[in-house]
């Protein structure tokens with residue numbers, strides 16, 4: 001994972017060390033990691049080393065079961081390749097699912113060796129996993145097919161889980177997913193591409209069986225519940241992925257389950273291992289903010305956005321002077337005066353980096369004066385192309 005070309009290994013390692021500590025302190029029995037494990041299908045040797053070192057540490061910390069499901073940025077084949085050796089450590093990896101094979105079903109035992117909990121592990125679902133391609137289907141028909149496909153796959157996963165219930169009191173069933181549930185919150189520049197929203201936004205909380213004790217979701221970076229339901233949650237990415245998430249409190253979720261009892265859920269705040277800060281204002285404001293950060297101390301990566309009235313001669317030089325001798329590293333400087341001049345055709349202060357791909361495409365259609373009746377179809381095609389790119393996975397992912 002990188003930010004403005006900088007590697008994030010130090011923060012990832014610090015987070016994983018901290019998490020192994022939480023697992024030990026809280027005597028966690030089961031760890032669920034619901035994708036994206038890596039931010040691309042061929043992670044660096046350093047990223048793989050961090051991953052395997054963490055899995056070993058988590059198992060050594062007393063975590064009896066670890067279940068890992070693939071996200072859209074992960075290569076299912078890559079994650080599953082070492083599954084035999086991982087199984088020996090009670091680490092289960094689920095890369096793919098589809099009709100007739102709805103992910104992994106795990107009947108997990110407790111400390112006394114008796115079955116304690118069931119997990120239906122459903123990874124990220126690709127279009128081809130859930131929908132038979134029907135050429136010529138309209139956008140509305142395709143959306144309905146996707147919704148039905150996802151729903152029936154979750155029904156299958158639920159039934160497979162229930163089939164493993166041993167005699168006696170019903171064990172709690174936990175379900176996982178990597179998707180964009182309706183109404184989910186995202187922030188600018190967080191790498192959660194919005195064609196996924198267009199693709200799967202019609203999937204609401206109702207696709208998950210009501211009887212599930214807990215639904216553990218991955219994909220969105222902002223920690224949140226779905227439809228206000230406390231037991232359907234995104235823990236979010238463990239470190240801020242971009243400046244859009246600067247200063248956002250990240251969390252991990254601890255769930256306690258028992259037969260016949262509602263799950264108890266609490267969140268544990270993740271420490272900030274390196275602060276990401278956006279500093280915005282005229283030169284005196286930027287200077288004041290940098291002074292404050294120097295006082296607070298600690299390593300900071302900053303983005304500086306200049307929006308003063310005067311046009312500074314050497315903005316980069318001014319900012320470099322202010323941060324000299326501090327732990328504050330400025331990764332990018334934006335001059336909104338230049339940005340607004342360049343984009344005056346749109347009469348707003350937009351910068352390319354601040355627009356989503358679909359917004360850029362919308363503006364392009366605007367400029368080309370595409371008739372409104374053609375725009376929906378063009379946009380759908382554009383989203384399809386983006387979706388193909390997203391499945392390949394090459395931009396900012398997360399360890400969520």
Ligand SMILES: [Mn+2]
Nearest residue numbers: 036071072219
């Ligand atoms: Mn994702």
